[in-house]
Amino acid sequence: MTKRVGLFATVLALLFVGIAGAQFPLLDMIAEKVVQKYQQSTCEQLWEARGKPKSADEQQVIQLLRGDPQMRATFINKIAAPVANKMFECGMIP
Numbered sequence: 001m002t003k004r005v006g007l008f009a010t011v012l013a014l015l016f017v018g019i020a021g022a023q024f025p026l027l028d029m030i031a032e033k034v035v036q037k038y039q040q041s042t043c044e045q046l047w048e049a050r051g052k053p054k055s056a057d058e059q060q061v062i063q064l065l066r067g068d069p070q071m072r073a074t075f076i077n078k079i080a081a082p083v084a085n086k087m088f089e090c091g092m093i094p
Contacts, residue, residue, distance in 0.1 A: 024074050030061070031078035038083050043090035050092070 038046070054062070065072040087093045 024071055027071060027075055028078065031075050034079050035082045038079075038086040041086075046086070046090055046092065 041049075065075055084093065
């Protein structure tokens with residue numbers, strides 16, 4: 001959990017100073033972490049996590065994605081298929 005908070009804080013800092021650049025390398029790292037989380041979690045773990053509130057760092061990253069359509073599209077393109085497949089397997093989507 002501490003690593004995740006540190007990673008989000010680092011991402012936020014780098015995004016604000018523009019180090020991420022046009023290809024969003026740090027966003028790629030976060031997307032990979034999200035995919036790994038879904039691939040390594042059981043359905044029960046995902047159902048439990050679904051109802052829990054997001055951390056402040058996660059909320060800030062979500063706000064950044066909402067404010068930057070290009071960054072959001074890059075992120076969603078990377079996570080969509082594996083996350084949707086796992087959610088389907090777990091009965092989280094029809």
